[in-house]
Amino acid sequence: MSEYDAIVLGAGAAGLLCAATAGQRGKRVLLLDHAPEPGRKIVISGGGRCNFTNIHTAPDRYLASNPHFAKSALSRYTPTDFLGLIEAYGIAWHEKTLGQLFCDGSARQVVAMLLEECAKGGVTLRCGEAIGAVDYADGRYRVEHGGQVASAPALVIATGGPSIPKMGATGFAYELARRFGLKVVQPRPALVPLTLPAEEALFRELSGVSTEIVARASGSKAAFREAALFTHRGLSGPAVLQISSYWKRGDTVTAQFVPDRPEGWLRAAKRERPRQSFRKAMGEGLPERLADALCARLGLEGEIGTLTDKALGAAEARLARWPFVPDGSEGFAKAEVTVGGIDTAELSSKTMEARKCPGLYAVGEAVDVTGWLGGYNFQWAWASARAAGMAI
Template identity: 55%
Template sequence: MTYDAIILGAGGAGLFCAMTAGKRGRRVLVIDHAKKPAEKIRISGGGRCNFTNIHTSPKNFLSDNPRFCISALAGFKPADFIALVDAHGIAWHEKTLGQLFCDGSSQQIIGMLLDECAQAGVTISLENEVKSVAKGETGFTVETSKGSFAAPALVVATGGKSIPKIGATGLAYEIARQFGLSVVPPRPALVPFTFGPELREALEGLSGVSVDAVVSHGKTRFAEALLFTHRGLSGPAILQISSYWREGDDIVIDMAPGRDVLAGLKEARKATPKQEIATALARLLPKSLAENVARRAGVEGRIADLSDRKLEAAAALVNRWRVKPSGTEGYRTAEVTAGGVDTRGLSSQTMEARAVPGLYFIGEAVDVTGHLGGFNFQWAWASGFAAGKAL
């Protein structure tokens, strides 16, 4: 069967590309191996879908080619997606830091995209596995478990490797390499850190404790919540910095941002010399964490009996805790995949492969990774729109 365009992947980027092309009169087929479309949308934002961020700018994305995202993001902005959401009568709210969520369910966003695709005459073929992709003189042929399909244009929107239990695969990278495109090595991003046995033991009993923190890796820093887990660290600040972290690197954590802990401890030593060091720390930190910091710093007892050096050791573990994660929880829990199809081989205007006319890559499959907070969905919409306009 012949179409004007075949799109591999019925996620956010694929569906948005399909409806955009369909509205322009193109006959579009979307193929996906999953039973249901857009599973990542369904589970996002705690089931309410953090569908965009009103503060979206190129600064919210990392890539080996950081300027690549500028054109697509300018061509389809958060306000454009909000207008579509409003037109479908979907109620939404801003949570924090410009993050927009559905008042109801993420299923409303999926329903909206499917409605738009239906109105545009898009055909969606689910539970259909791609066996092979080939290019001939007239375009592309896709062999699937449900037959053979052909089109002059092929859009790869199959995402990255994140969350394999909902069907994520590396198909996009295989197709890119098949056609001679480079792939920036993929890695889990927006993912919790894990610690080795020694550090896990030192932090035992802190699982579930949360603090506001500033987490740094080199010159990159994020100020959000941090959460101790039984495996290591999580929370928004940790997920954000994980996208920049590489194995073997340290991160630096300030668990009392804006507070000079050493000065506070010295003041406490003068004002209330009889109090325990852990009690003084508990004015800044949750009690269990304060006790843990004192123990790991090797300082105990009355604050009056402690030297400046001992106070410095405790303060450093709060304001400048340098820690080396042993790894991350991997693709199993990573919200996105960093790396992907090298954007130097793609047009930033249309997402088309420069050396392979008619072949496009969009969404998470591409080496453009957003920060936490709706930015990756905005990239899905923007890159899908850019390709959809060009088909």
């Protein structure tokens, strides 16, 4: 049996930084992953350029049963801290919209950086080895891996959630947590395209059309102004992916089309150009196919001057909160992350250690903390990993 100070399960973003942090503090660390190579989700993230953090990171950009839980870790390891590491390795980066930071080159540079950090800490990395039995006795956790057994007084669950199963993602973190008596908040897909029922076929025929909207979901105060994309199955694009994290089955998603229009804009168009067609007035600023579909649904036609102010006011109101009732999502296969996970009530917000299981830690996506689209989930991975790595 091999003995270590800590065993980290999962060589993704959180597991790599946690292992490196503990290793550089002089701890003997074993990092295990069943995938053939480390950092697989990092490699595909951000279109292969890794949206590694967001400069606007704040606790209110995260969903969790306890909205205060993430504050401690996020305040102690910030986007500036991680950016300092990126720059120390000479990795060129750029800021996109809404505070999103990306590598100029390849996401593989981030993986290489984290592996070098692990090497500096003397971390033993084993990939492509199935994890067998995990148990606890006499103050030590025992882990079977690849026909061997390792033990340590500290065990870190960093195996993520079930999103993107083709990358090897599973619900292993939840099984392990339950085995040690920790509660799990029911996981569901997040940052995921939504599907529309057959009666919305008019919109499903707009596949490939994109437009800026403000997306909202009933039962939530969240609102996101970004692009929406119509697909052959329903709705996608950044605005929809964002609101999907707040959406629950049965909720209505509303789209505010042409969000810059002032109140009364159609009635003003009637006064200014009464001979203009309603379709032309309504469709300004919208893709042609989408304008046609909306016009058909509104059932208004002819010159705008022939329509009553009441009818135009109703059209404005509908365009400002156009309702869709999705019948589902595209599931974990297309979800970027997971809402839910190991209950934060079970963990210390300062160290990420389980309150009732000394030496057991959970970090990253395995925990019930889910960020917005745009680098927030990576920042949670870094911050929670750092918190645990400093505490081991």
